[in-house]
Amino acid sequence: MNLYKEVIRPFLFLGDPEKVHHLAMDALALTGPLLRRFAPKPDPRLERTVFGLRFPNPVGLAAGFDKNGVALPAWEGLGFGFAEIGTITARSQPGNPKPRIFRIPQSRALINRLGFNNDGCDLVASRLQRLKESGHWPTVPVGINLGKSKVTPLAEATADYLLSFERLQHFGDYFVLNVSSPNTPGLRNLQDRAALDELLGHVQRRNTSGRPVLVKIAPDLQWEAIEEILALVEEHKIAGIIATNTTIDHTSIPEAQRTQGGLSGAPLQARSTEIIRFITKHSKVPVIAVGGIMNADAALEKFDAGAALVQLYTGYIYEGPGLIGKICQALLQRG
Ligand SMILES: Cc1cc2nc3c(=O)[nH]c(=O)nc-3n(C[C@H](O)[C@H](O)[C@H](O)COP(=O)(O)O)c2cc1C
Known part of the structure; x- marks a missing residue:
């Protein structure tokens, strides 16, 4: 019997998605240090070294789940090989009006239009400092995903990213410049050549500790736009690309379920894989794959x-913590 799918998930799916998420996060924040003590023993065959960092296994938690870095020890305890917190913005902000997360079980998908609700870089930095001092800081790599504050005009985006980057620079093992959320007006324009050139140039100049800086891209880009991004990635010595964020293309789900926001889950799988294939064909830059990994086969497809x-x-959300182990098993079986 699958405890998560047959007992826990039906119960969780009775509640409002965002409320359930907060309850789960509170529980994980509380139990994280304990969970970490019972973390599955890493199998050395799953270890990877990517952009200079050692990952005990290649399965990580994607951005948006632990936006404020409240449950970092829990992710290692649950078996993740790395965890990415954020998106964090320079200023704290409430995000869009609720409801703003929607389940679409028949498509094994979600739509969200959260709009970077988060505590802001100062509060998160103090929280991370306390965690370091507590001795519960995870041994797996921690990524920090950064975005633009909603109140900051697009023309001042670079300064806004720099603020949170500088504030958090010493806490993250790697950083992600998120220029691909569909839920902050204009944000995705930062994927355009001139804007991205400016952003990457300034961030790398301030990157005094030489941390790996990655860019997270949208699945809705044209091939020419991705080629331009790849050229900039090379020019500015960007360590990797995260592909992809959620999609604004909702044609793959029933019309009645469509609502404004980014679509994730099974309907995103094929497009995200297509983009990863394109990037790895045209560039040597490491790719972190995200988008529609609902089972072990979908993860193997990304590799x-x-x-x-x-x-x-x-x-x-749909498969529960067991999915990490299933992907790791599938990788081991493949040898
Ligand atoms: C509710 C929700 C919130 C998200 N928040 C963020 C975020 O703050 N920053 C970010 O870079 N991606 C965010 N994402 C996108 C995910 O990190 C991921 O790129 C996307 O959902 C595709 O992966 P999936 O199909 O496995 O969900 C969010 C996704 C969901 C469903």
Whole structure:
């Protein structure tokens, strides 16, 4: 019997998605240090070294799940090989009006329009400092995903990213410039050549500790736009690409379920894999694959497309913590 799918999930799916998420996060924040003590023993055959960091296994938690870094020890305890917190913005902000997360079980998907609700970089930095001092800081790599504050005009985006980057620079093992959320007006324009050139240039100049800086891209880009991004990634010595964020293309789900926001889960799988294949064909930059990994086969598809690491979000909601172990098993069986 699958305890998560047959008992826990039906119960969780009775509640409002965002309330359930907060309850789960509170529980994980509380039990994280304990969970960490019972973390599954890493199998050395699953270890990967990517952009200079050692990952005990290649399955990570995607951004948006632990936006404020409240449950970092729990992710290692549940078996993730790395965890990415955020998106964090320079200023704290409430995000869009509720409801703003929607389940679409028949499509094994979610739509969200959260809009970077988060505590802001100062509060998160103090929280991370306390965690370091407590001795519960995870041994797995921690990524920090950064976005633009909603109140900051697009023309001042670079300064806004720099603020949170500088504030958090010493806490993250790697950083992600999120320029691909569909839920902050204009944000995805930062994927355009001139804007991205400016952003990457400034961030790398301030990157005094030489941390790996990655860019997270949208699945809705044209091939030419991705080629331009790849050229900039090379020019600015960007360590990797995270592909992909949620999609604004809702044609793959029933019309009645469509609502404004980014679509994730099973309907995103094929497009995200197509983008990963394109990137790994045209560039040597490491790719972290995310998008529609709902089972072990979908993860293998990403590795076959050339991904170095994978991340889970919607698959974790639908399949539960067992999915990490299943992906690791599938990788071991393949040898
Ligand atoms: C509720 C929700 C919130 C998200 N928040 C963020 C976020 O803050 N920053 C980010 O880069 N991606 C965010 N994402 C996108 C995921 O990290 C991931 O890129 C996307 O959901 C595709 O993966 P999936 O199909 O496994 O969910 C969010 C996704 C969901 C479903």
